[in-house]
Amino acid sequence: MDSSRIHSVGPLINLNVGGKRFSTSKETLTWVTDSFFSSLLSDRISSFQDEKGYIFIDRDPKLFRCILNFLRTKEVDNYEIDVKALKREAEFYGIHPLVSRLTVCEELERSSCGDVLFHGMLPSPSLPRPSLDDNSQNETFSEQLSLAPAEGKSLGDPHKVLLITGHNSWIAVAYSHCVLCYKVKESCGWQQVFVSPYLPDRVRRVAINAKVQGMAPDSKTRMVAAAFSSTIRLWSFQDDVTFAEIGTFDMAARIDALFFIGSQLVSTGRSASRAGGRVGVWNAVSQHWQAQDVVTLTSYDTAGSFLLLGGVNGAIYYIGMCTIKD
Structure with a gap:
Protein backbone atom coordinates (compact mmCIF):
# COMPACT_ATOMS: atom_id res chain seq x y z
CA MET A 1 0.00 0.00 0.00
CA ARG A 110 -31.98 -15.12 26.21
CA SER A 111 -33.17 -13.39 29.40
CA SER A 112 -36.33 -11.86 30.82
CA CYS A 113 -34.85 -8.37 31.28
CA GLY A 114 -37.10 -6.89 28.64
CA ASP A 115 -35.90 -3.58 27.22
CA VAL A 116 -33.47 -2.76 30.03
CA LEU A 117 -30.34 -1.31 28.40
CA PHE A 118 -27.01 -2.52 29.78
CA HIS A 119 -23.73 -0.79 29.02
CA GLY A 120 -21.52 -3.83 29.58
CA MET A 121 -20.85 -6.90 31.65
CA LEU A 122 -17.84 -7.96 33.71
CA PRO A 123 -17.25 -11.73 33.84
CA SER A 124 -16.47 -13.50 37.09
CA PRO A 125 -12.75 -12.98 37.85
CA SER A 126 -10.14 -15.35 39.22
CA LEU A 127 -10.22 -14.87 42.99
CA PRO A 128 -7.22 -15.18 45.33
CA ARG A 129 -6.91 -18.33 47.39
CA PRO A 130 -5.71 -18.67 50.98
CA SER A 131 -2.00 -18.89 51.61
CA LEU A 132 -0.64 -22.39 51.00
CA ASP A 133 0.93 -22.46 54.47
CA ASP A 134 -2.49 -22.19 56.14
CA ASN A 135 -4.01 -25.65 55.79
CA SER A 136 -7.12 -24.90 57.79
CA GLN A 137 -8.05 -21.94 55.57
CA ASN A 138 -7.36 -23.99 52.46
CA GLU A 139 -9.71 -26.70 53.67
CA THR A 140 -12.42 -24.14 54.42
CA PHE A 141 -12.02 -22.52 51.01
CA SER A 142 -12.23 -25.92 49.26
CA GLU A 143 -15.37 -26.79 51.21
CA GLN A 144 -16.97 -23.49 50.13
CA LEU A 145 -16.21 -24.17 46.48
CA SER A 146 -17.53 -27.74 46.58
CA LEU A 147 -20.54 -27.37 48.88
CA ALA A 148 -22.00 -23.98 48.01
CA PRO A 149 -23.14 -24.77 44.43
CA ALA A 150 -24.31 -28.27 45.34
CA GLU A 151 -26.29 -27.34 48.44
CA GLY A 152 -27.36 -23.85 47.37
CA LYS A 153 -25.41 -22.15 50.15
CA SER A 154 -25.08 -18.82 48.38
CA LEU A 155 -23.73 -17.10 51.51
CA GLY A 156 -20.75 -19.45 51.47
CA ASP A 157 -20.01 -19.10 47.77
CA PRO A 158 -16.74 -17.15 47.41
CA HIS A 159 -17.72 -16.07 43.87
CA LYS A 160 -20.85 -14.25 45.00
CA VAL A 161 -20.70 -10.44 44.67
CA LEU A 162 -21.50 -9.12 48.15
CA LEU A 163 -21.00 -5.36 47.68
CA ILE A 164 -20.28 -2.95 44.85
CA THR A 165 -19.55 0.77 44.95
CA GLY A 166 -18.13 3.33 42.54
CA HIS A 167 -16.21 6.60 42.39
CA ASN A 168 -15.70 8.53 39.15
CA SER A 169 -14.75 5.92 36.52
CA TRP A 170 -13.75 3.28 39.09
CA ILE A 171 -15.65 0.56 40.90
CA ALA A 172 -14.79 -1.61 43.90
CA VAL A 173 -16.33 -5.05 44.27
CA ALA A 174 -16.36 -7.11 47.46
CA TYR A 175 -16.52 -10.89 47.41
CA SER A 176 -16.56 -13.05 50.54
CA HIS A 177 -12.81 -12.97 51.06
CA CYS A 178 -11.31 -10.37 48.71
CA VAL A 179 -11.82 -6.95 47.11
CA LEU A 180 -11.29 -6.09 43.43
CA CYS A 181 -11.15 -2.71 41.70
CA TYR A 182 -11.86 -1.90 38.05
CA LYS A 183 -11.33 1.18 35.93
CA VAL A 184 -13.21 1.92 32.72
CA LYS A 185 -10.99 2.82 29.78
CA GLU A 186 -12.57 4.31 26.70
CA SER A 187 -10.57 2.16 24.30
CA CYS A 188 -11.01 -1.24 25.94
CA GLY A 189 -13.79 -1.09 28.55
CA TRP A 190 -13.50 -2.15 32.20
CA GLN A 191 -10.05 -3.35 33.27
CA GLN A 192 -9.12 -4.98 36.58
CA VAL A 193 -6.41 -2.92 38.29
CA PHE A 194 -6.39 -4.20 41.88
CA VAL A 195 -7.07 -7.43 43.74
CA SER A 196 -6.54 -7.74 47.47
CA PRO A 197 -4.87 -10.71 49.13
CA TYR A 198 -7.15 -13.45 50.44
CA LEU A 199 -8.96 -12.04 53.49
CA PRO A 200 -9.68 -14.62 56.21
CA ASP A 201 -12.69 -12.65 57.52
CA ARG A 202 -15.87 -12.00 55.59
CA VAL A 203 -16.03 -8.54 53.96
CA ARG A 204 -18.95 -6.48 55.30
CA ARG A 205 -18.33 -3.03 53.85
CA VAL A 206 -16.21 -1.60 51.01
CA ALA A 207 -15.25 1.94 49.90
CA ILE A 208 -13.08 3.41 47.13
CA ASN A 209 -11.45 6.79 46.57
CA ALA A 210 -10.20 7.32 43.01
CA LYS A 211 -8.88 10.84 43.61
CA VAL A 212 -6.71 11.16 46.71
CA GLN A 213 -5.37 14.65 47.44
CA GLY A 214 -2.31 15.32 49.61
CA MET A 215 -1.40 11.72 50.34
CA ALA A 216 1.50 11.37 47.91
CA PRO A 217 3.09 13.30 45.04
CA ASP A 218 1.81 10.68 42.59
CA SER A 219 -1.64 11.92 41.58
CA LYS A 220 -2.56 8.45 40.32
CA THR A 221 -2.71 7.00 43.82
CA ARG A 222 -6.07 5.41 44.67
CA MET A 223 -7.38 3.95 47.90
CA VAL A 224 -9.75 1.10 48.68
CA ALA A 225 -10.94 -0.02 52.11
CA ALA A 226 -12.67 -3.14 53.38
CA ALA A 227 -14.45 -3.49 56.73
CA PHE A 228 -15.14 -6.68 58.63
CA SER A 229 -17.03 -6.92 61.93
CA SER A 230 -15.05 -4.18 63.74
CA THR A 231 -11.82 -3.94 61.72
CA ILE A 232 -10.86 -1.91 58.64
CA ARG A 233 -8.06 -2.67 56.19
CA LEU A 234 -6.91 0.09 53.84
CA TRP A 235 -4.79 -0.20 50.67
CA SER A 236 -3.35 2.25 48.15
CA PHE A 237 -2.74 1.27 44.52
CA GLN A 238 -1.77 2.64 41.11
CA ASP A 239 -3.18 2.00 37.62
CA ASP A 240 -1.72 -1.50 37.62
CA VAL A 241 -1.63 -4.46 40.01
CA THR A 242 0.98 -2.97 42.34
CA PHE A 243 -0.40 -1.96 45.73
CA ALA A 244 0.57 -1.33 49.34
CA GLU A 245 -1.38 -1.90 52.53
CA ILE A 246 -1.65 1.36 54.46
CA GLY A 247 -2.83 -0.21 57.69
CA THR A 248 -5.39 -2.05 59.77
CA PHE A 249 -7.63 0.00 62.06
CA ASP A 250 -9.80 -1.11 64.99
CA MET A 251 -13.17 0.61 65.39
CA ALA A 252 -14.01 -1.22 68.63
CA ALA A 253 -17.54 -1.25 67.26
CA ARG A 254 -19.65 -3.11 64.74
CA ILE A 255 -19.13 -1.16 61.51
CA ASP A 256 -22.37 -0.08 59.81
CA ALA A 257 -20.98 2.30 57.14
CA LEU A 258 -17.68 2.91 55.38
CA PHE A 259 -17.04 5.75 52.91
CA PHE A 260 -14.65 8.52 51.87
CA ILE A 261 -15.13 12.25 52.27
CA GLY A 262 -12.40 13.84 50.20
CA SER A 263 -9.17 12.14 51.29
CA GLN A 264 -10.52 10.98 54.63
CA LEU A 265 -11.90 7.53 55.29
CA VAL A 266 -14.93 7.56 57.59
CA SER A 267 -16.65 4.70 59.38
CA THR A 268 -19.67 4.66 61.66
CA GLY A 269 -20.93 1.90 63.88
CA ARG A 270 -22.37 0.75 67.17
CA SER A 271 -20.10 0.63 70.19
CA ALA A 272 -19.25 -2.84 71.45
CA SER A 273 -18.30 -1.70 74.99
CA ARG A 274 -21.36 0.39 75.81
CA ALA A 275 -24.67 1.52 74.40
CA GLY A 276 -24.10 4.20 71.82
CA GLY A 277 -22.48 4.93 68.49
CA ARG A 278 -18.93 5.35 67.29
CA VAL A 279 -17.22 7.30 64.50
CA GLY A 280 -13.77 6.58 63.08
CA VAL A 281 -11.71 8.78 60.72
CA TRP A 282 -8.43 8.15 58.88
CA ASN A 283 -6.75 11.22 57.40
CA ALA A 284 -4.73 10.70 54.19
CA VAL A 285 -2.57 13.79 54.82
CA SER A 286 -1.59 13.10 58.44
CA GLN A 287 -1.79 9.30 58.06
CA HIS A 288 -3.59 9.29 61.41
CA TRP A 289 -6.52 7.14 62.61
CA GLN A 290 -8.84 8.17 65.43
CA ALA A 291 -12.17 6.85 66.73
CA GLN A 292 -14.62 8.45 69.13
CA ASP A 293 -17.78 7.44 70.97
CA VAL A 294 -20.96 9.36 70.13
CA VAL A 295 -24.66 8.90 70.76
CA THR A 296 -26.37 6.03 68.98
CA LEU A 297 -26.53 6.98 65.29
CA THR A 298 -29.71 6.55 63.28
CA SER A 299 -28.62 8.00 59.92
CA TYR A 300 -25.78 9.68 58.07
CA ASP A 301 -25.00 11.53 54.83
CA THR A 302 -22.38 13.79 53.31
CA ALA A 303 -22.58 17.38 52.04
CA GLY A 304 -19.40 18.37 50.24
CA SER A 305 -16.62 18.13 52.84
CA PHE A 306 -19.07 17.85 55.74
CA LEU A 307 -20.34 14.77 57.54
CA LEU A 308 -23.95 14.76 58.71
CA LEU A 309 -24.95 12.40 61.54
CA GLY A 310 -28.45 11.88 62.92
CA GLY A 311 -28.62 10.80 66.57
CA VAL A 312 -31.16 8.82 68.53
CA ASN A 313 -31.51 11.85 70.84
CA GLY A 314 -32.90 13.96 67.99
CA ALA A 315 -29.72 15.94 67.44
CA ILE A 316 -28.01 16.40 64.08
CA TYR A 317 -24.21 16.51 64.11
CA TYR A 318 -22.61 18.65 61.39
CA ILE A 319 -18.88 17.90 61.20
CA GLY A 320 -16.43 19.71 58.92
CA MET A 321 -13.95 17.03 57.93
CA CYS A 322 -11.28 19.56 56.93
CA THR A 323 -11.26 20.85 60.54
CA ILE A 324 -10.42 17.48 62.11
CA LYS A 325 -7.00 17.63 63.76
CA ASP A 326 -4.64 14.93 65.00
Missing part, protein backbone atom coordinates in the same frame (compact mmCIF):
# COMPACT_ATOMS: atom_id res chain seq x y z
CA ASP A 2 1.28 3.46 -0.86
CA SER A 3 0.94 5.24 2.49
CA SER A 4 1.61 8.61 0.85
CA ARG A 5 -1.74 8.37 -0.91
CA ILE A 6 -3.47 7.94 2.49
CA HIS A 7 -1.93 11.06 3.98
CA SER A 8 -2.32 13.13 0.82
CA VAL A 9 -6.00 13.73 1.60
CA GLY A 10 -5.14 15.47 4.87
CA PRO A 11 -7.08 14.43 8.00
CA LEU A 12 -9.49 12.18 6.07
CA ILE A 13 -9.17 8.42 5.58
CA ASN A 14 -11.03 7.04 2.55
CA LEU A 15 -12.20 3.43 2.68
CA ASN A 16 -13.90 1.12 0.19
CA VAL A 17 -15.65 -1.58 2.16
CA GLY A 18 -17.18 -4.27 -0.01
CA GLY A 19 -17.70 -1.80 -2.88
CA LYS A 20 -19.21 1.03 -0.80
CA ARG A 21 -17.05 4.07 -0.08
CA PHE A 22 -16.71 5.73 3.34
CA SER A 23 -14.73 8.74 4.55
CA THR A 24 -13.79 9.41 8.16
CA SER A 25 -10.92 10.73 10.28
CA LYS A 26 -7.89 8.85 11.53
CA GLU A 27 -8.83 9.76 15.11
CA THR A 28 -12.23 8.11 14.70
CA LEU A 29 -10.73 4.91 13.34
CA THR A 30 -7.92 4.54 15.84
CA TRP A 31 -9.22 5.54 19.29
CA VAL A 32 -9.57 1.83 20.06
CA THR A 33 -5.99 0.72 20.55
CA ASP A 34 -4.59 -2.44 18.89
CA SER A 35 -7.50 -2.63 16.47
CA PHE A 36 -7.56 -3.62 12.80
CA PHE A 37 -7.55 0.05 11.82
CA SER A 38 -4.57 1.06 13.97
CA SER A 39 -2.61 -1.81 12.41
CA LEU A 40 -3.84 -0.90 8.91
CA LEU A 41 -2.85 2.75 9.15
CA SER A 42 0.56 1.96 10.61
CA ASP A 43 1.28 -0.45 7.70
CA ARG A 44 1.32 -3.52 9.96
CA ILE A 45 -1.43 -4.92 7.72
CA SER A 46 -1.02 -4.89 3.94
CA SER A 47 -3.89 -3.59 1.84
CA PHE A 48 -4.93 -2.55 -1.66
CA GLN A 49 -6.46 0.60 -3.12
CA ASP A 50 -9.24 0.97 -5.65
CA GLU A 51 -9.04 3.15 -8.74
CA LYS A 52 -9.75 6.29 -6.68
CA GLY A 53 -7.11 5.52 -4.05
CA TYR A 54 -9.59 4.32 -1.42
CA ILE A 55 -8.25 1.58 0.88
CA PHE A 56 -10.15 -1.58 0.00
CA ILE A 57 -11.52 -3.83 2.78
CA ASP A 58 -13.33 -6.95 1.65
CA ARG A 59 -16.09 -6.98 4.30
CA ASP A 60 -19.84 -6.34 4.54
CA PRO A 61 -20.51 -2.58 4.03
CA LYS A 62 -23.86 -2.68 5.86
CA LEU A 63 -22.22 -4.04 9.00
CA PHE A 64 -19.29 -1.68 8.61
CA ARG A 65 -21.69 1.28 8.73
CA CYS A 66 -22.67 0.15 12.24
CA ILE A 67 -19.03 -0.29 13.19
CA LEU A 68 -18.13 3.19 11.95
CA ASN A 69 -21.04 4.87 13.70
CA PHE A 70 -20.00 3.23 16.97
CA LEU A 71 -16.46 4.56 16.49
CA ARG A 72 -17.91 8.01 15.88
CA THR A 73 -20.42 8.16 18.74
CA LYS A 74 -19.29 5.42 21.15
CA GLU A 75 -22.94 4.35 21.22
CA VAL A 76 -24.73 1.32 19.80
CA ASP A 77 -27.52 2.43 17.50
CA ASN A 78 -30.73 0.44 17.40
CA TYR A 79 -30.22 -1.10 13.99
CA GLU A 80 -32.45 -3.92 12.78
CA ILE A 81 -29.46 -6.13 12.21
CA ASP A 82 -28.18 -9.54 13.25
CA VAL A 83 -26.41 -9.02 16.58
CA LYS A 84 -24.28 -12.14 16.12
CA ALA A 85 -23.16 -11.02 12.66
CA LEU A 86 -22.31 -7.53 13.93
CA LYS A 87 -20.39 -9.05 16.85
CA ARG A 88 -18.33 -11.16 14.42
CA GLU A 89 -17.46 -8.02 12.47
CA ALA A 90 -16.54 -6.17 15.67
CA GLU A 91 -14.28 -9.08 16.61
CA PHE A 92 -12.66 -9.00 13.15
CA TYR A 93 -11.96 -5.27 13.43
CA GLY A 94 -10.80 -5.63 17.05
CA ILE A 95 -13.35 -3.15 18.44
CA HIS A 96 -13.36 -4.60 21.96
CA PRO A 97 -15.78 -2.11 23.61
CA LEU A 98 -18.39 -2.92 20.96
CA VAL A 99 -17.81 -6.66 21.36
CA SER A 100 -18.51 -6.31 25.11
CA ARG A 101 -21.77 -4.46 24.55
CA LEU A 102 -22.97 -6.88 21.88
CA THR A 103 -22.22 -9.78 24.20
CA VAL A 104 -24.65 -8.23 26.67
CA CYS A 105 -27.21 -7.83 23.87
CA GLU A 106 -26.94 -11.55 23.17
CA GLU A 107 -27.55 -12.27 26.85
CA LEU A 108 -30.62 -10.04 26.84
CA GLU A 109 -32.10 -12.03 23.97
Whole structure:
Protein backbone atom coordinates (compact mmCIF):
# COMPACT_ATOMS: atom_id res chain seq x y z
CA MET A 1 0.00 0.00 0.00
CA ASP A 2 1.28 3.46 -0.86
CA SER A 3 0.94 5.24 2.49
CA SER A 4 1.61 8.61 0.85
CA ARG A 5 -1.74 8.37 -0.91
CA ILE A 6 -3.47 7.94 2.49
CA HIS A 7 -1.93 11.06 3.98
CA SER A 8 -2.32 13.13 0.82
CA VAL A 9 -6.00 13.73 1.60
CA GLY A 10 -5.14 15.47 4.87
CA PRO A 11 -7.08 14.43 8.00
CA LEU A 12 -9.49 12.18 6.07
CA ILE A 13 -9.17 8.42 5.58
CA ASN A 14 -11.03 7.04 2.55
CA LEU A 15 -12.20 3.43 2.68
CA ASN A 16 -13.90 1.12 0.19
CA VAL A 17 -15.65 -1.58 2.16
CA GLY A 18 -17.18 -4.27 -0.01
CA GLY A 19 -17.70 -1.80 -2.88
CA LYS A 20 -19.21 1.03 -0.80
CA ARG A 21 -17.05 4.07 -0.08
CA PHE A 22 -16.71 5.73 3.34
CA SER A 23 -14.73 8.74 4.55
CA THR A 24 -13.79 9.41 8.16
CA SER A 25 -10.92 10.73 10.28
CA LYS A 26 -7.89 8.85 11.53
CA GLU A 27 -8.83 9.76 15.11
CA THR A 28 -12.23 8.11 14.70
CA LEU A 29 -10.73 4.91 13.34
CA THR A 30 -7.92 4.54 15.84
CA TRP A 31 -9.22 5.54 19.29
CA VAL A 32 -9.57 1.83 20.06
CA THR A 33 -5.99 0.72 20.55
CA ASP A 34 -4.59 -2.44 18.89
CA SER A 35 -7.50 -2.63 16.47
CA PHE A 36 -7.56 -3.62 12.80
CA PHE A 37 -7.55 0.05 11.82
CA SER A 38 -4.57 1.06 13.97
CA SER A 39 -2.61 -1.81 12.41
CA LEU A 40 -3.84 -0.90 8.91
CA LEU A 41 -2.85 2.75 9.15
CA SER A 42 0.56 1.96 10.61
CA ASP A 43 1.28 -0.45 7.70
CA ARG A 44 1.32 -3.52 9.96
CA ILE A 45 -1.43 -4.92 7.72
CA SER A 46 -1.02 -4.89 3.94
CA SER A 47 -3.89 -3.59 1.84
CA PHE A 48 -4.93 -2.55 -1.66
CA GLN A 49 -6.46 0.60 -3.12
CA ASP A 50 -9.24 0.97 -5.65
CA GLU A 51 -9.04 3.15 -8.74
CA LYS A 52 -9.75 6.29 -6.68
CA GLY A 53 -7.11 5.52 -4.05
CA TYR A 54 -9.59 4.32 -1.42
CA ILE A 55 -8.25 1.58 0.88
CA PHE A 56 -10.15 -1.58 0.00
CA ILE A 57 -11.52 -3.83 2.78
CA ASP A 58 -13.33 -6.95 1.65
CA ARG A 59 -16.09 -6.98 4.30
CA ASP A 60 -19.84 -6.34 4.54
CA PRO A 61 -20.51 -2.58 4.03
CA LYS A 62 -23.86 -2.68 5.86
CA LEU A 63 -22.22 -4.04 9.00
CA PHE A 64 -19.29 -1.68 8.61
CA ARG A 65 -21.69 1.28 8.73
CA CYS A 66 -22.67 0.15 12.24
CA ILE A 67 -19.03 -0.29 13.19
CA LEU A 68 -18.13 3.19 11.95
CA ASN A 69 -21.04 4.87 13.70
CA PHE A 70 -20.00 3.23 16.97
CA LEU A 71 -16.46 4.56 16.49
CA ARG A 72 -17.91 8.01 15.88
CA THR A 73 -20.42 8.16 18.74
CA LYS A 74 -19.29 5.42 21.15
CA GLU A 75 -22.94 4.35 21.22
CA VAL A 76 -24.73 1.32 19.80
CA ASP A 77 -27.52 2.43 17.50
CA ASN A 78 -30.73 0.44 17.40
CA TYR A 79 -30.22 -1.10 13.99
CA GLU A 80 -32.45 -3.92 12.78
CA ILE A 81 -29.46 -6.13 12.21
CA ASP A 82 -28.18 -9.54 13.25
CA VAL A 83 -26.41 -9.02 16.58
CA LYS A 84 -24.28 -12.14 16.12
CA ALA A 85 -23.16 -11.02 12.66
CA LEU A 86 -22.31 -7.53 13.93
CA LYS A 87 -20.39 -9.05 16.85
CA ARG A 88 -18.33 -11.16 14.42
CA GLU A 89 -17.46 -8.02 12.47
CA ALA A 90 -16.54 -6.17 15.67
CA GLU A 91 -14.28 -9.08 16.61
CA PHE A 92 -12.66 -9.00 13.15
CA TYR A 93 -11.96 -5.27 13.43
CA GLY A 94 -10.80 -5.63 17.05
CA ILE A 95 -13.35 -3.15 18.44
CA HIS A 96 -13.36 -4.60 21.96
CA PRO A 97 -15.78 -2.11 23.61
CA LEU A 98 -18.39 -2.92 20.96
CA VAL A 99 -17.81 -6.66 21.36
CA SER A 100 -18.51 -6.31 25.11
CA ARG A 101 -21.77 -4.46 24.55
CA LEU A 102 -22.97 -6.88 21.88
CA THR A 103 -22.22 -9.78 24.20
CA VAL A 104 -24.65 -8.23 26.67
CA CYS A 105 -27.21 -7.83 23.87
CA GLU A 106 -26.94 -11.55 23.17
CA GLU A 107 -27.55 -12.27 26.85
CA LEU A 108 -30.62 -10.04 26.84
CA GLU A 109 -32.10 -12.03 23.97
CA ARG A 110 -31.98 -15.12 26.21
CA SER A 111 -33.17 -13.39 29.40
CA SER A 112 -36.33 -11.86 30.82
CA CYS A 113 -34.85 -8.37 31.28
CA GLY A 114 -37.10 -6.89 28.64
CA ASP A 115 -35.90 -3.58 27.22
CA VAL A 116 -33.47 -2.76 30.03
CA LEU A 117 -30.34 -1.31 28.40
CA PHE A 118 -27.01 -2.52 29.78
CA HIS A 119 -23.73 -0.79 29.02
CA GLY A 120 -21.52 -3.83 29.58
CA MET A 121 -20.85 -6.90 31.65
CA LEU A 122 -17.84 -7.96 33.71
CA PRO A 123 -17.25 -11.73 33.84
CA SER A 124 -16.47 -13.50 37.09
CA PRO A 125 -12.75 -12.98 37.85
CA SER A 126 -10.14 -15.35 39.22
CA LEU A 127 -10.22 -14.87 42.99
CA PRO A 128 -7.22 -15.18 45.33
CA ARG A 129 -6.91 -18.33 47.39
CA PRO A 130 -5.71 -18.67 50.98
CA SER A 131 -2.00 -18.89 51.61
CA LEU A 132 -0.64 -22.39 51.00
CA ASP A 133 0.93 -22.46 54.47
CA ASP A 134 -2.49 -22.19 56.14
CA ASN A 135 -4.01 -25.65 55.79
CA SER A 136 -7.12 -24.90 57.79
CA GLN A 137 -8.05 -21.94 55.57
CA ASN A 138 -7.36 -23.99 52.46
CA GLU A 139 -9.71 -26.70 53.67
CA THR A 140 -12.42 -24.14 54.42
CA PHE A 141 -12.02 -22.52 51.01
CA SER A 142 -12.23 -25.92 49.26
CA GLU A 143 -15.37 -26.79 51.21
CA GLN A 144 -16.97 -23.49 50.13
CA LEU A 145 -16.21 -24.17 46.48
CA SER A 146 -17.53 -27.74 46.58
CA LEU A 147 -20.54 -27.37 48.88
CA ALA A 148 -22.00 -23.98 48.01
CA PRO A 149 -23.14 -24.77 44.43
CA ALA A 150 -24.31 -28.27 45.34
CA GLU A 151 -26.29 -27.34 48.44
CA GLY A 152 -27.36 -23.85 47.37
CA LYS A 153 -25.41 -22.15 50.15
CA SER A 154 -25.08 -18.82 48.38
CA LEU A 155 -23.73 -17.10 51.51
CA GLY A 156 -20.75 -19.45 51.47
CA ASP A 157 -20.01 -19.10 47.77
CA PRO A 158 -16.74 -17.15 47.41
CA HIS A 159 -17.72 -16.07 43.87
CA LYS A 160 -20.85 -14.25 45.00
CA VAL A 161 -20.70 -10.44 44.67
CA LEU A 162 -21.50 -9.12 48.15
CA LEU A 163 -21.00 -5.36 47.68
CA ILE A 164 -20.28 -2.95 44.85
CA THR A 165 -19.55 0.77 44.95
CA GLY A 166 -18.13 3.33 42.54
CA HIS A 167 -16.21 6.60 42.39
CA ASN A 168 -15.70 8.53 39.15
CA SER A 169 -14.75 5.92 36.52
CA TRP A 170 -13.75 3.28 39.09
CA ILE A 171 -15.65 0.56 40.90
CA ALA A 172 -14.79 -1.61 43.90
CA VAL A 173 -16.33 -5.05 44.27
CA ALA A 174 -16.36 -7.11 47.46
CA TYR A 175 -16.52 -10.89 47.41
CA SER A 176 -16.56 -13.05 50.54
CA HIS A 177 -12.81 -12.97 51.06
CA CYS A 178 -11.31 -10.37 48.71
CA VAL A 179 -11.82 -6.95 47.11
CA LEU A 180 -11.29 -6.09 43.43
CA CYS A 181 -11.15 -2.71 41.70
CA TYR A 182 -11.86 -1.90 38.05
CA LYS A 183 -11.33 1.18 35.93
CA VAL A 184 -13.21 1.92 32.72
CA LYS A 185 -10.99 2.82 29.78
CA GLU A 186 -12.57 4.31 26.70
CA SER A 187 -10.57 2.16 24.30
CA CYS A 188 -11.01 -1.24 25.94
CA GLY A 189 -13.79 -1.09 28.55
CA TRP A 190 -13.50 -2.15 32.20
CA GLN A 191 -10.05 -3.35 33.27
CA GLN A 192 -9.12 -4.98 36.58
CA VAL A 193 -6.41 -2.92 38.29
CA PHE A 194 -6.39 -4.20 41.88
CA VAL A 195 -7.07 -7.43 43.74
CA SER A 196 -6.54 -7.74 47.47
CA PRO A 197 -4.87 -10.71 49.13
CA TYR A 198 -7.15 -13.45 50.44
CA LEU A 199 -8.96 -12.04 53.49
CA PRO A 200 -9.68 -14.62 56.21
CA ASP A 201 -12.69 -12.65 57.52
CA ARG A 202 -15.87 -12.00 55.59
CA VAL A 203 -16.03 -8.54 53.96
CA ARG A 204 -18.95 -6.48 55.30
CA ARG A 205 -18.33 -3.03 53.85
CA VAL A 206 -16.21 -1.60 51.01
CA ALA A 207 -15.25 1.94 49.90
CA ILE A 208 -13.08 3.41 47.13
CA ASN A 209 -11.45 6.79 46.57
CA ALA A 210 -10.20 7.32 43.01
CA LYS A 211 -8.88 10.84 43.61
CA VAL A 212 -6.71 11.16 46.71
CA GLN A 213 -5.37 14.65 47.44
CA GLY A 214 -2.31 15.32 49.61
CA MET A 215 -1.40 11.72 50.34
CA ALA A 216 1.50 11.37 47.91
CA PRO A 217 3.09 13.30 45.04
CA ASP A 218 1.81 10.68 42.59
CA SER A 219 -1.64 11.92 41.58
CA LYS A 220 -2.56 8.45 40.32
CA THR A 221 -2.71 7.00 43.82
CA ARG A 222 -6.07 5.41 44.67
CA MET A 223 -7.38 3.95 47.90
CA VAL A 224 -9.75 1.10 48.68
CA ALA A 225 -10.94 -0.02 52.11
CA ALA A 226 -12.67 -3.14 53.38
CA ALA A 227 -14.45 -3.49 56.73
CA PHE A 228 -15.14 -6.68 58.63
CA SER A 229 -17.03 -6.92 61.93
CA SER A 230 -15.05 -4.18 63.74
CA THR A 231 -11.82 -3.94 61.72
CA ILE A 232 -10.86 -1.91 58.64
CA ARG A 233 -8.06 -2.67 56.19
CA LEU A 234 -6.91 0.09 53.84
CA TRP A 235 -4.79 -0.20 50.67
CA SER A 236 -3.35 2.25 48.15
CA PHE A 237 -2.74 1.27 44.52
CA GLN A 238 -1.77 2.64 41.11
CA ASP A 239 -3.18 2.00 37.62
CA ASP A 240 -1.72 -1.50 37.62
CA VAL A 241 -1.63 -4.46 40.01
CA THR A 242 0.98 -2.97 42.34
CA PHE A 243 -0.40 -1.96 45.73
CA ALA A 244 0.57 -1.33 49.34
CA GLU A 245 -1.38 -1.90 52.53
CA ILE A 246 -1.65 1.36 54.46
CA GLY A 247 -2.83 -0.21 57.69
CA THR A 248 -5.39 -2.05 59.77
CA PHE A 249 -7.63 0.00 62.06
CA ASP A 250 -9.80 -1.11 64.99
CA MET A 251 -13.17 0.61 65.39
CA ALA A 252 -14.01 -1.22 68.63
CA ALA A 253 -17.54 -1.25 67.26
CA ARG A 254 -19.65 -3.11 64.74
CA ILE A 255 -19.13 -1.16 61.51
CA ASP A 256 -22.37 -0.08 59.81
CA ALA A 257 -20.98 2.30 57.14
CA LEU A 258 -17.68 2.91 55.38
CA PHE A 259 -17.04 5.75 52.91
CA PHE A 260 -14.65 8.52 51.87
CA ILE A 261 -15.13 12.25 52.27
CA GLY A 262 -12.40 13.84 50.20
CA SER A 263 -9.17 12.14 51.29
CA GLN A 264 -10.52 10.98 54.63
CA LEU A 265 -11.90 7.53 55.29
CA VAL A 266 -14.93 7.56 57.59
CA SER A 267 -16.65 4.70 59.38
CA THR A 268 -19.67 4.66 61.66
CA GLY A 269 -20.93 1.90 63.88
CA ARG A 270 -22.37 0.75 67.17
CA SER A 271 -20.10 0.63 70.19
CA ALA A 272 -19.25 -2.84 71.45
CA SER A 273 -18.30 -1.70 74.99
CA ARG A 274 -21.36 0.39 75.81
CA ALA A 275 -24.67 1.52 74.40
CA GLY A 276 -24.10 4.20 71.82
CA GLY A 277 -22.48 4.93 68.49
CA ARG A 278 -18.93 5.35 67.29
CA VAL A 279 -17.22 7.30 64.50
CA GLY A 280 -13.77 6.58 63.08
CA VAL A 281 -11.71 8.78 60.72
CA TRP A 282 -8.43 8.15 58.88
CA ASN A 283 -6.75 11.22 57.40
CA ALA A 284 -4.73 10.70 54.19
CA VAL A 285 -2.57 13.79 54.82
CA SER A 286 -1.59 13.10 58.44
CA GLN A 287 -1.79 9.30 58.06
CA HIS A 288 -3.59 9.29 61.41
CA TRP A 289 -6.52 7.14 62.61
CA GLN A 290 -8.84 8.17 65.43
CA ALA A 291 -12.17 6.85 66.73
CA GLN A 292 -14.62 8.45 69.13
CA ASP A 293 -17.78 7.44 70.97
CA VAL A 294 -20.96 9.36 70.13
CA VAL A 295 -24.66 8.90 70.76
CA THR A 296 -26.37 6.03 68.98
CA LEU A 297 -26.53 6.98 65.29
CA THR A 298 -29.71 6.55 63.28
CA SER A 299 -28.62 8.00 59.92
CA TYR A 300 -25.78 9.68 58.07
CA ASP A 301 -25.00 11.53 54.83
CA THR A 302 -22.38 13.79 53.31
CA ALA A 303 -22.58 17.38 52.04
CA GLY A 304 -19.40 18.37 50.24
CA SER A 305 -16.62 18.13 52.84
CA PHE A 306 -19.07 17.85 55.74
CA LEU A 307 -20.34 14.77 57.54
CA LEU A 308 -23.95 14.76 58.71
CA LEU A 309 -24.95 12.40 61.54
CA GLY A 310 -28.45 11.88 62.92
CA GLY A 311 -28.62 10.80 66.57
CA VAL A 312 -31.16 8.82 68.53
CA ASN A 313 -31.51 11.85 70.84
CA GLY A 314 -32.90 13.96 67.99
CA ALA A 315 -29.72 15.94 67.44
CA ILE A 316 -28.01 16.40 64.08
CA TYR A 317 -24.21 16.51 64.11
CA TYR A 318 -22.61 18.65 61.39
CA ILE A 319 -18.88 17.90 61.20
CA GLY A 320 -16.43 19.71 58.92
CA MET A 321 -13.95 17.03 57.93
CA CYS A 322 -11.28 19.56 56.93
CA THR A 323 -11.26 20.85 60.54
CA ILE A 324 -10.42 17.48 62.11
CA LYS A 325 -7.00 17.63 63.76
CA ASP A 326 -4.64 14.93 65.00
